[in-house]
Amino acid sequence: MKHGGNVFEIEQKYGFxxxxxxxxxxxINPLGVPKLYKKMMMDAFDDLINYPDINYFDLKNDIGEKYNLSVENIFVGNGGVQVIFDFIKAINPKKSLVVYPTFGEYERAIRATGGQVEEFFLKEEEDFQLNAEEIMERIHRDLDLVVLCNPNNPTGTLTNKSLLENLLKKCRENxxxxxxxxAFMDFVEGAEEYSLLSQVETYDNLLITRSFTKFYGIPGLRLGFGVCSHPEIKGQLREHGIPWQVNTFGSYFGRVLLEDGEYEKKTHLWLKEETPRFVEELKKLALFKVYPPSVNYILLKLLPSQLDVKxxxxxxxxxxxxxxxxxxFKGLSDRFIRIAIKGKQDNDRLLEVLKRI
Structure with missing residues (x-):
């Protein structure tokens, strides 16, 4: 398994x-863990002597209120990845279409159930935008599942809602x-213009997964949720789900969603101010082709032939x-890297080193 953020492996390998x-x-959001949540964790410390609520009533209610969702359609997990694996296990697809390049755990989850994977590749010459006509042609009755990421990781591309709604209808017809x-939708201002969360109750063939890890700076906590209205899939999830999937600290996180609106505003303000500045400075280096980001990371293609990514x-x-x-990442060559957008000081440190290189 290869993912970003594996600082423990780097520490062991290089002695840093x-x-x-x-x-x-x-x-990860450079603002770090919300201050409100730090206080909540300290206040809840003595609660570790008890098991968390096995039904996560408060957490689900708060998620439902935050995103205007029915509680009975919400499922929480030990990170968004667990929800992805749980959803795919419940569907048990024999054949799935996955949009690449993307997060590698979708394919791992499908293959773990014995399913086959068909590949649909976003094209570099189209700046990795989803081609509506071509993906529609790939939907057929032999498929059980289509998987895509929006905003996409690692390309940072954002697919508009109307295209996704047409894709959703085509999937239902078949x-x-x-x-x-x-997972990264919370970083998008005006996310309701791109998210299909509001369509879950209308289309029972739609499943959406979300993660709190990135936006709220809590990768070590492991907390995510999924939404689905399909009766049989929900039954599978309830019958076969692991009990106590979320720890005590995670079970209280819903209060942050409802009470810490200031954190959300500061995050969007930071991203709005720092992204265009950072992108322009990267372009000035003439080291990379810079793909326009929609969220808090940037895909870069290394240009000078005398320098490779390794x-x-x-x-x-x-x-x-x-x-x-x-x-x-399937669909990307060894000329691509992805970098997070961090605070100005850290971004300037990276720029300074890249200038020297």
Whole structure:
């Protein structure tokens, strides 16, 4: 398994203190853990002597209120990845269409159930935008499931809602489930213009997964949720789901969603101010083709032929800077990297090192 943010592996391999690493490989909100949540965790410390609510009543209610969802359609898990695996296990697809390049765990989850994977590749010459006509042609009754990520990881492309709604209808006509991973959707201002969360109750062939890890800076907590209205799939999830999937601290996180609107505003303000500045500075280097980001990370293609990604990554590690080598993403060559958008000081540190390179 290869993912960004594996600072423990880098510490063991290179002998660095992981706390000294400037990690651009993981797309985590640089504002860090919300202050309200830190206080809540301290207040809840003595509750660790008890099991969490096995039904996660308060957490689901708060998620439902935040996103205007019916509680009976909400499922929580130990990170968005667990929800993805649980959903796919419940569907048990024999044949699935996955849109690449994308998060590798979709394919792993499908193959874990014994399913086959058909590949649909976003094209570099189309800046990795989803081609509506071509994907519609790939939907047929032999499929059980279509999986895509919106906003997409690692390309940062955002697919508009009308295209997705047409895809959803085509899937329903062919008795195919559509699963959309919206793990980064909270970073998108006006997310309701792109998200299909509001369509879950209308279309029971739609499954949506979300993660709190990235937006709220809590990758170590592991907390995500999924939404589905299909009666049989919900029955499978309830019957075969692992009990106590979320720990005590995670079970109280719903209060942050409802009470810490200031954190959300600060995040969108930071992203709105820092993204265009950082992108323009990266372009000035003439090292990369910079793909326009829609969220908090940027896909870059290395241009100079005398420099390869492996060499660039090693030179950055000497400076204790970690970036995401994208060579293990299907559909991307060994010329691509992905970097997170961090605070101005950290971004300037990366720019300074890249200028020297």
């Amino acid at each position: 203190d992981r706390r000294c690493l400037l990690d651009f490989s993981a797309n 008795n195919v489930f559509l699963m959309i991973d919206e 060499g660039l990554k090693e030179r950055l590690l000497v400076e204790k800077i970690l970036v995401r080598d994208c060579s293990n």
